Amino acid sequence: xxxxxxxxxxxxxxxxxxxxxxxxxxxxxxxxxxxxxxxxxxxxxxxxxxxxxxxxxxxxxxxxxxxxxxxxxxxxxxxxxxxxxxxxxxxxxxxxxxxxxxxxxxxxxxxxxxxxxxxxxxxxxxxxxxxxxxxxxxxxxxxxxxxxxxxxxxxxxxxxxxxxxxxxxxxxxxxxxxxxxxxxxxxxxxxxxxxxxxxxxxxxxxxxxxxxxxxxxxxxxxxxxxxxxxxxxxxxxxxxxxxxxxxxxxxxxxxxxxxxxxxxxxxxxxxxxxxxxxxxxxxxxxxxxxxxxxxxxxxxxxxxxxxxxxxxxxxxxxxxxxxxxxxxxxxxxxxxxxxxxxxxxxx
Amino acid sequence: xxxxxxxxxxxxxxxxxxxxxxxxxxxxxxxxxxxxxxxxxxxxxxxxxxxxxxxxxxxxxxxxxxxxxxxxxxxxxxxxxxxxxxxxxxxxxxxxxxxxxxxxxxxxxxxxxxxxxxxxxxxxxxxxxxxxxxxxxxxxxxxxxxxxxxxxxxxxxxxxxxxxxxxxxxxxxxxxxxxxxxxxxxxxxxxxxxxxxxxxxxxxxxxxxxxxxxxxxxxxxxxxxxxxxxxxxxxxxxxxxxxxxxxxxxxxxxxxxxxxxxxxxxxxxxxxxxxxxxxxxxxxxx
Amino acid sequence: xxxxxxxxxxxxxxxxxxxxxxxxxxxxxxxxxxxxxxxxxxxxxxxxxxxxxxxxxxxxxxxxxxxxxxxxxxxxxxxxxxxxxxxxxxxxxxxxxxxxxxxxxxxxxxxxxxxxxxxxxxxxxxxxxxxxxxxxxxxxxxxxxxxxxxxxxxxxxxxxxxxxxxxxxxxxxxxxxxxxxxxxxxxxxxxxxxxxxxxxxxxxxxxxxxxxxxxxxxxxxxxxxxxxxxxxxxxxxxxxxxxxxxxx
Numbered sequence: 108x109x110x111x112x113x114x115x116x117x118x119x120x121x122x123x124x125x126x127x128x129x130x131x132x133x134x135x136x137x138x139x140x141x142x143x144x145x146x147x148x149x150x151x152x153x154x155x156x157x158x159x160x161x162x163x164x165x166x167x168x169x170x171x172x173x174x175x176x177x178x179x180x181x182x183x184x185x186x187x188x189x190x191x192x193x194x195x196x197x198x199x200x201x202x203x204x205x206x207x208x209x210x211x212x213x214x215x216x217x218x219x220x221x222x223x224x225x226x227x228x229x230x231x232x233x234x235x236x237x238x239x240x241x242x243x244x245x246x247x248x249x250x251x252x253x254x255x256x257x258x259x260x261x262x263x264x265x266x267x268x269x270x271x272x273x274x275x276x277x278x279x280x281x282x283x284x285x286x287x288x289x290x291x292x293x294x295x296x297x298x299x300x301x302x303x304x305x306x307x308x309x310x311x312x313x314x315x316x317x318x319x320x321x322x323x324x325x326x327x328x329x330x331x332x333x334x335x336x337x338x339x340x341x342x343x344x345x346x347x348x349x350x351x352x353x354x355x356x357x358x359x360x361x362x363x364x365x366x367x368x369x370x371x372x373x374x375x376x377x378x379x380x381x382x383x384x385x386x387x388x389x390x391x392x393x394x395x396x397x398x399x400x401x402x403x404x405x406x407x408x409x410x411x412x413x414x415x416x417x418x419x420x421x422x423x424x425x426x427x428x429x430x431x432x433x434x435x436x437x438x439x440x441x442x443x444x445x446x447x448x449x450x451x452x453x454x
Numbered sequence: 455x456x457x458x459x460x461x462x463x464x465x466x467x468x469x470x471x472x473x474x475x476x477x478x479x480x481x482x483x484x485x486x487x488x489x490x491x492x493x494x495x496x497x498x499x500x501x502x503x504x505x506x507x508x509x510x511x512x513x514x515x516x517x518x519x520x521x522x523x524x525x526x527x528x529x530x531x532x533x534x535x536x537x538x539x540x541x542x543x544x545x546x547x548x549x550x551x552x553x554x555x556x557x558x559x560x561x562x563x564x565x566x567x568x569x570x571x572x573x574x575x576x577x578x579x580x581x582x583x584x585x586x587x588x589x590x591x592x593x594x595x596x597x598x599x600x601x602x603x604x605x606x607x608x609x610x611x612x613x614x615x616x617x618x619x620x621x622x623x624x625x626x627x628x629x630x631x632x633x634x635x636x637x638x639x640x641x642x643x644x645x646x647x648x649x650x651x652x653x654x655x656x657x658x659x660x661x662x663x664x665x666x667x668x669x670x671x672x673x674x675x676x677x678x679x680x681x682x683x684x685x686x687x688x689x690x691x692x693x694x695x696x697x698x699x700x701x702x703x704x705x706x707x708x709x710x711x712x713x714x715x716x717x718x719x720x721x722x723x724x725x726x727x728x729x730x731x732x733x734x735x736x737x738x739x740x
Numbered sequence: 741x742x743x744x745x746x747x748x749x750x751x752x753x754x755x756x757x758x759x760x761x762x763x764x765x766x767x768x769x770x771x772x773x774x775x776x777x778x779x780x781x782x783x784x785x786x787x788x789x790x791x792x793x794x795x796x797x798x799x800x801x802x803x804x805x806x807x808x809x810x811x812x813x814x815x816x817x818x819x820x821x822x823x824x825x826x827x828x829x830x831x832x833x834x835x836x837x838x839x840x841x842x843x844x845x846x847x848x849x850x851x852x853x854x855x856x857x858x859x860x861x862x863x864x865x866x867x868x869x870x871x872x873x874x875x876x877x878x879x880x881x882x883x884x885x886x887x888x889x890x891x892x893x894x895x896x897x898x899x900x901x902x903x904x905x906x907x908x909x910x911x912x913x914x915x916x917x918x919x920x921x922x923x924x925x926x927x928x929x930x931x932x933x934x935x936x937x938x939x940x941x942x943x944x945x946x947x948x949x950x951x952x953x954x955x956x957x958x959x960x961x962x963x964x965x966x967x968x969x970x971x972x973x974x975x976x977x978x979x980x981x982x983x984x985x986x987x988x
Binding site: 238 | 480534537538541542543547549551552553554555556557558559562671674675678682712715719722723726727
């Protein structure tokens, strides 16, 4: 009997460690991403685009996949970061990393200020407020043409070498490496966040806010924090876009960007961080391929894909992530499928 | 001054007709249909095609726009929408965004990306002075039609058998079905009617609002403002909200053009913070 | 002696319907207090008022002498008031281990934004494992909650409430819906709750009530109808007429 009580605690520790372990496919993914620098040197620009979109999607995943907040205006933070970085480079410091941090900070402050809007009400009011905030920002940019260049965009953004050492080259190699490092850093930080007790509380709030409150969790504070963090990351994604293209257009705040990033997350699957990355890869390749076939009308196909995904069922579309061996998504997908089946039986 | 008020009322009335279909699907059927503007756009383009290609009278275009979009709404409801009534709002949002994207690209492909113009019948053109107020004939026409529709709608929802059946179907589908109410028929009829109203609004608005493939996105925010500010528990809420929005927007663009749509968005967000269920709804209602 | 939990003239209306009517209740520390009443008597509403799911229209709630009427639900939990739900409120695709880790970690204040991974918290993990073992959930700690048999889910429901280390625990029909063969496990757990925890129990099973409770309050139509010891209540003809008679 005396040896027995230790067994469950050892089992618990093993289970907890297993959930946090770096999976083989995670490591493989990053190796591939790095290898791309050498394998596809002529595709650096599109790879950069993917990395930036992935970063934006990861930030959305934190609030949608983990905290369960539906946002129709995530582009607000992206655009704000893009313009902040642009204006910062134009009027203050041209060094990119400083600009990146500045943009993240601005966006984060804005995220903190607007996070209180998503606390109250239903999905619908959240949709409306996030959408409204994004539209509001777009309108501000539009009306302050003297500062932002209005509809023509902000041009003349000069970026000096990163940390004064690495100059942006014509082929976008530096840009890709820079974006990839930021993406890796953000995913690493996010990974720590979601695997911490705090991350666990987010998952709990999303799944059952009533019970979460009955465990002494104040859902509002937790949501404010993650919303702010997501805003910081989204702002950084925007800054990367500005710095790698030396240009900001109002397109950074456009509605379709909020919709695109939702689609990215839907393709890749929400709630396990890597959905944003995989989704960004698929989405960008798909869009490029479609726009080659039908240059102007790829929007049609994107729309069709959205509808098909929803009609087939998001769960089913993203089931492939469960194939990733030993992944948390694997286990969660199994549980989710069982939960769905149980719910269907009950209904 | 009064002319601006008059224009604002016309604009607001039009927004009401455009948005009340959305208010119905959202409030009664709890479906977030961001694609509502696509139906309105369809109504507009039907009018443009009928008038400009086939020379059909504007007056015939209005009922045609209503009927064709209502039919399209019914078909889409039967084939797609009805599968998503119980789905999470995120699914409904993604689905309807998909529809919006498809409609934008399709119209762009079929009709081109330029602004569409229609020639109103001569008796609806121009302005006349009435007690010192400049009154646009067409705007007056819009106001009259929309006012009739608003009253009819209010009566239809509160006084008729269909209205009470609809409310029963929404409150508890299972019970309504048990009472012998054909719930799915009611839903398809309601959805079709809402879409048709959107189409009619699009036809009426082709001249006032402008019409191009981006219509569904451009006016989405306006519809949403009407619905969120007005609440979805009644017809009168969105009606008042639409009027206020119309007047505020016209007046704002006239007096402080540099602020643009800023004020409107800000007011919407403010209302959402203070009254998440809408300005005119009874708190705690469904 | 300060009551562990006390309500003063607590009233809740939904529109014109009075769900809780002028309820003044006092539960002494360490009590096993049962709350009974026919269906629709407002038992669960009362629990919801006590725990802050609903806000009362008037009246006061005191926990250990402290007025908690205006506090949000999570703040009441932090002050030592915990509950279970009549219908399981669990985290469907999280494991029992994660759920219990969460409850303990939150109690210890680890839930704020942090850098330390869950697995680094050995003290919490050990406590979680011990708790899971006590609740006979050790063998299923790693599987998704929805996959567990109903009785196990019911145990987890109670385990989560216990994990917050409450001073006052409100149990809303803990054995409801549990199949006969798993029932004794749940009831055993309820009986073995630490003596210093004040327990308020809602239950329909009179055998359980009479064997478990040392004091009983009868709620009828949202109002407190009778209160007394087990002997007093079981001997009360009016209670029998209204409540027990109906059940028999």
